[in-house]
Amino acid sequence: MTQALQVLQKYWKHNxxxxxxxxxxxxxxEGNDTFALLPTGGGKSVCYQVPGMVLNGITLVISPLIALIKDQIENLQKKDIKAIGLVGALSIDEISDLLDNCLYGNYKFLYLSPERLQQDWIIERLKQLPINLIAIDEAHCVSQWGHDFRPAYLKIKLLKEFFPTIPFLALTGSATTLVQQDIIEHLGLENVAVFKKSFERENLSYHIIETEDKLTKISQILTKNPQSSIVYVRNRKATVDTCNQLNALGFKATFYHGGMSFQEKEKHRLLWMENKVQVIVATNAFGMGIDKPDVKTVIHLQIPENLENYYQEIGRAGRNGEKAFGILLTTQYDIELAKRLFEENIVTKNFLKDVYKKINNYFQIAYGEGYLQQFNFTIQKFCSSYNLPVLKSLNALQFLDRQGILTMENVSSEKVKVQFIIPSKEVIRYISLNTNVEPILTVILRTYSGIFDQEMPINLELIAKKSKTSIEQIVKVLQELHEKEIIDLQLLLNDSKIVFNEVREDDLTINRISKYLENQNKTKQDRFTEMISFIENQSTCKNKLLLRYFGEEITDDCGKCSTCLKKKKTDVKDVVSEILASLKKSPLNSRELESSLGFTSEEIIFAIQTLLEKNIISLNANHQYYIK
Structure with missing residues (x-):
């Protein structure tokens, strides 16, 4: 292991x-097939990247997430490690060139999605590579009982025939006992060495808090714990609204969601990573590859779909080993709403067939055609065209993605077409009167000489680089010029890119995959029921419930979750004593007392009522309590 440790120290800077x-x-x-269950933050990638660097040859990494593949490759390249990925809509020639690079270019890592293994010619090319290890990330996708089953994972077992002496390493961050057994069986792991890290996070406490005033409760939590925090919300609009509300209350906050451009995401992420803001308000698009050790609190304002997602998201807190909190703010209405939304957004076979036909019609793909065609795509526009519900349609498209029928990739691209509609001398005059736009317009005019004669697509990233400004500022300037009738502007925003992996066959396609849809819906229902039970159960320690879900049994209560704290409810005398000590300094209202003392709102209210009844305190004109 000396060499492995040297690799870790050299490239990852860990001792x-x-x-x-x-x-x-x-x-x-040692050449063993290996299964590793490492909960979030456990460092799964190091488990194959370090041996990949020690062994001669190239490590094949199979991963279902294009964004994660890109992130891993970028991180390796920053370490001067040669890595390559077969991602996106690549032609046969492009894939062939990349595989030639793997063969002759001294690459150490080749990433691909499991769907690539369904192409026989790619298997033949892989046989020619000096593969030293096959790593299967997100290995739970091989199980029909997993929360993200992908049939293409079942093909991975075939690699055993072609690479009988090469070790397989299956990695997952969340898997029940049943799913663990499935992974080992369906991947064909032989004499497998099994490693499991406990899901218990001793420094992390779980709290379910019922409150009608979530914003006030967030404010109290962030005031009491002023360290780095994440607030998870359901949709993109909520990220912006909640962020604005927190900033208005005096907290430094930013937001993050899947519809932002790469530049915007990176800008907002860095603000939070560098602790220039305390809070990042995000959808669950945020978190992949994020390893910030000093996150103190992770707060959910809505109910996650399942305990796997919940555990992964709250697991981003307390990675430095210090005390941290996973907090879910909820009401009975939230629970009823979550149940209704869950039922409304379950994708039936008929709805899936409808969406599949309409997405083909939307891009004018004829029956029997469409193979490897790719298109820019905005789901809101698609759903608006056919009056489809957005979330349910997204679920349907994501299911088609997991089945390999199509590939949907978040790209958040901005395509801009511009033509100047006033004479060049008038543009120069405008620049002289508005020097703030000079760097941007000068670059555009120098780069696109025919822009007065015809509408031209322009590259925002190139202009931003040359003018030393941001894409956001360029778009703002262009929109102002358009309003002033100086240019014609077409600004096309795309959330995603879609690639059709099969020819269009409508009923044949949907009938072939419908059995997987039925299994998925049953699995989703079971997991959602477990999530609701976790919230509603007020008698069992939350840590016990969570560990039991992942197949671990413990005897002792954690003593610090919301359920345990209710069991050892604070003596009212202690609350009364601390309230009186605070009111001796100055009058305070109930919220101020709750925020400063750290007791629950129920404990504060009960103690105040006791003091009022005994005529020890009274209420002034400002609704503050004071000692008589």
Whole structure:
């Protein structure tokens, strides 16, 4: 293991492995098939990247997430490690060139999606590579009982025939006992070494708090814990609205969602990563690849779909080992709403067929055609065209993606077409009178000489780089010029890119995959029921419930979750004593008392009522309590 440790120190700048990374890497280096269950933050990628660097040849990494593949490749390249990925809508020639690079270019890592293995010619090319290890990330996708089943994962077992002496390493961050058994069986792992890290996070406490005034409760939490925090919300609009509300209350906050451009995401992410803001308000698009050790609180304002997602998201808190909190703010209405939304957004076979036909019609794909055609795509526009519900349609398209029928990739691109409609001398005069736009317009005029004669597509990233400004500022300037009738402007915003992986066959396609849809819906229903039970159960320790879900049994209560704290409810005398001590300094209202003392609102209210009844305190004109 000396060489593995040297690799870790050289490329990852760590002096030691986390438990049980070292044992997993040792198993792989000994040539064993290995299964590793490492909950979020456990450092899964190091378990294949370090042995991949130690062994001669190239490591094949199979991952279902294009964004994660790109992120991993970028991180490796920053370490001067050669990595390549077969991602996006690549032609056969482009894929062939990339595989030639793997063969002759001394690359150490080749990433691809499981769907690529369904192409026989790619398998033939892989046979020619000096593969030293096959790593299967998100391995729970091989199980029909997993929360993200992808049939293409079932093809991975075939690689055993072609690489019988190469070790397989299956990695997952969340898997029940049943799913763990499925992974080992369906991947064909032989004499497998199994490593599991406990899901217990001793420094993390779980709190379900019922409150009608969520904003006030967030304010109290962030005031009491002024360290770095994440607030998860359901949709993009809520990220912006909640962020604005927190800023108005005096907190430094930013937001993050899947519809933002890469530049915007990176800008907002860095504000939070560098602690220039305390809070990032985000959808669940945020978090992949984020390893910020000093996150103190993760707050959910809506109910997650399942305990796997919930555990992964709250698991971003407390990675430095210090005390941290996972908090879900809810009401009975939220629970009823979540149940209704869940039922409304379950994708039936008929709805899936309808969406599949309409997405083909939307892009004018004829029956029997469409193979490897790709299109820019905005789901809101698509749904608006056919009067379809957005979330349910997105669920349908994501299911088609997991089945390999199509690939939907978040790109958040901005395509801009511009033509100047006033003479060039008038543009120069405008620049002289508005020097703030000079860098941007000068670059555009120099780069696109025919822009007065015809409408031309312009590259925002190139202009931003040359003018040393941001894409957001360029768009703002162009919109102002358009309003002043100086230019004609077409600004096309795309959330996604869609690639059709099969020819259009309508009923044949949907009938073939409908059995997987039925299994998925049953699995989703079971997991959602477990999530609601976790929230509503007020008698069992939250830590016990969560660990039990993942197949771990413990005897002792954690003593710090919301359920445990209610069990050892604070003596009212202690609350009364602290309230009186605070009111001796100055009059305070109930919210101020709750915020400063840290007791629950129920404890504060009960103590105040006791003091009022005994005529010890009274209420002034400002609705503040004071000692008589």
């Amino acid at each position: 030691s492995f986390r438990e049980p990374q070292e044992a997993i890497i040792q198993s792989v280096l």
